[in-house]
Amino acid sequence: xxxxxxxxxxxFGGKQGEAAECMDRVAHRFSELGIPFTVDHxxxxxxxxxxxLTFSFGSRVTVWAKQSRAWRLWGATRALLRxxxxxxxxxxxxxxxxxxxxxxxxxxLPIRSACYKFSSSHLGHRFPMWPSVRKEMKLVLSxxxxxxxxxxxxxxxxxxxxxxxxxxxxxxxxxxPTSHIRSEMKYQ
Numbered sequence: 001x002x003x004x005x006x007x008x009x010x011x012f013g014g015k016q017g018e019a020a021e022c023m024d025r026v027a028h029r030f031s032e033l034g035i036p037f038t039v040d041h042x043x044x045x046x047x048x049x050x051x052x053l054t055f056s057f058g059s060r061v062t063v064w065a066k067q068s069r070a071w072r073l074w075g076a077t078r079a080l081l082r083x084x085x086x087x088x089x090x091x092x093x094x095x096x097x098x099x100x101x102x103x104x105x106x107x108x109l110p111i112r113s114a115c116y117k118f119s120s121s122h123l124g125h126r127f128p129m130w131p132s133v134r135k136e137m138k139l140v141l142s143x144x145x146x147x148x149x150x151x152x153x154x155x156x157x158x159x160x161x162x163x164x165x166x167x168x169x170x171x172x173x174x175x176x177p178t179s180h181i182r183s184e185m186k187y188q
Contacts, residue, residue, distance in 0.1 A: 060152040088122035104149035112136045155181050
């Protein structure tokens with residue numbers, strides 16, 4: 001869905017009415033999928049807040065987490081760090097929120113390996129938080145407000161397709177025309 005949205009954003013030059021039409025198409029697609037989605041006041045607005053994200057339509061189209069969402073995650077992380085003991089279940093919920101937040105900057109996703117190990121090791125019971133988990137949570141705190149994604153960036157023509165099984169794996173790579181990549185990005 002976001003691929004369709006980004007493709008449509010590239011097609012308008014920022015004129016009044018076209019942003020509203022684009023957002024209406026996104027809202028219609030979400031409605032078809034049964035997902036509640038509302039859009040308010042898109043005409044002439046430099047930013048649009050929706051789905052916990054802020055989209056900016058300046059010279060480039062950028063997206064970042066809504067400030068209120070980022071601050072709530074910051075506060076929740078600080079509250080967890082004040083605890084001495086924590087359950088793996090609670091940490092998994094926190095990890096889900098952090099994953100959503102860091103999806104706009106995927107290189108940040110693997111910085112929580114100790115958190116994953118702790119959460120799977122301590123499901124259903126509380127346990128003293130490991131120093132490595134605390135360190136990773138503090139690292140997340142320092143990066144929360146730096147995550148932004150430029151949706152106007154050029155499309156890389158190099159395409160990778162991978163698959164794996166119990167007996168092996170495969171990874172293929174090729175260069176594809178930008179038009180083919182754009183058409184594939186419309187469907188997720």
